Amino acid sequence: MKDFRHQNRLYYSPVEFAMNYIGGTWKMPILVALREGPVRYGDLKKSISHITDKMLITQLRDLEEKNMVTRKAYAEKPPRVDYALTERAKQALSVIDALHAYGAFLMKEEEITL
Amino acid sequence: MKDFRHQNRLYYSPVEFAMNYIGGTWKMPILVALREGPVRYGDLKKSISHITDKMLITQLRDLEEKNMVTRKAYAEKPPRVDYALTERAKQALSVIDALHAYGAFLMKEEEITL
DNA sequence: CGGGATCCATGTCGATACTG
């Protein structure tokens, strides 16, 4: 596999490229939380345990820039903002599910109980 | 999903747990390089572009400790050591393939040509 | 949501033991 660059960053493989879109501690939890449809900021925060506002905002901005989520602001009396997955992000869900299943498999092997 | 800990580290999800076994810059490239069977250290180094000895050894040790690879040393004149995948690591290959495919899909969307 | 601290993954450079 030849190297390539995108937006001035060097990648060694498609896997590394993919991880730029869904990797890191928070991107996958966010994408999963949006799986069933648009969710407002506050609910997103509640549904992802341990995430700080800083991280949630930072990652949402990053995902937006990468066209993985869309942000919609409604002109209502109490302002409302929600986030939704784009098509390309929806296609990541099966990959995330596979990772989740593999993680569960490893946990079983390591005899981790919840 | 409840949190859990393993060897004194805290995890928030099975995905995060899985990434501990196959994540980082080098683990997947290493696992893929071992896909067809045992490979010796030197060949591994040659087949993974840009990897340094330091990173290769560090990751191999880590993968060994996690029971993802086995190390076999032969008592020969020029020392020979080879590494092979364990069963649990072989089961990661399909996940890695899925990530690879998703990365390729994103690259196509971003119009990246090699 | 910013500033600043910090942690951790990664990288650089150099050195090791062994043997033909």
Place this chain on the structure above:
DNA sequence: CAGTATCGACATGGATCCCG
């Protein structure tokens, strides 16, 4: 010396966190 496999000290940059 050349080839193989490996390791340690240290630097650095990015990711993440705490605080206000």
